[in-house]
Amino acid sequence: MTDDAPELRASDADREQVAEVLRDALAEGRLDMGEFEERLDRTYRARTYGELAPITRDLPGAGTVTPSVSLVKGPEAGPGWVDRVTGGEGSSEWGVAVMAGFQRKGRWTVPKRFNAFAFWGGGDIDLREANFADREVVINCVAVMGGIDILVPPGVEVVVRGVGIMGGFDHREDGVPGDPGAPRVIVTGFAFCGGVGVQRKLTRAERQRLKAERRQEKLDRKSARREIHQTFHEDIQDAHRRMLDNHRDLLRKNHPHED
16 A cells, blocks of 8 residues: 555445445444444545545454455355365375275365376275365376276366376366355376266265255145145135025025024
């Protein structure tokens, strides 16, 4: 920030960013309605950054308003991902398959860089139930006359940068947007007469859970239809009874001595 930054003219976008901070503060109970209205009025009357800065100075995360400061809130982590990006070290940093195989699956922690090597063999790297040591991890694969398969859960962004010679890397999941806050998995390396596959797949438990949810939804819809049908039938019966009662009352009124 230069010495004359407070004197720089603020834009409409700058004022709107400050207004958004004020709206958040009102929703969180940091400002009452009177304070909010007074500060909002000052915001839209402000002409320079120096006039905007004091308006949000006492609000957490607002900071001083300058041309280089953005007050736009970043995306929050989606459900489940906050607990799975743990930081620290990975529980396993490499896997080797020489005329054999290796597996990494279940509840393990993916390090910032995992190295995998397969020669006349195969490796399975399953990330569906894994934790992640960092928001971005690299899986470096070398497959020589062998194969390495990587399973990722929905929501994880995958970037494939490997090189294949008489072999290849699976790019089908490359570039699929991830969920907010989800890890980013970079698959890199080299494949010679072999291959590295990347699949996005649910765990068996998750598939069973979704299947059970769909089954319950069907049962709920059937139950709702039965209730609607029963209610409709009861309404018809009530209307018929009321019609008969009205007809009987009319007959009694017109012929009072026939009872």
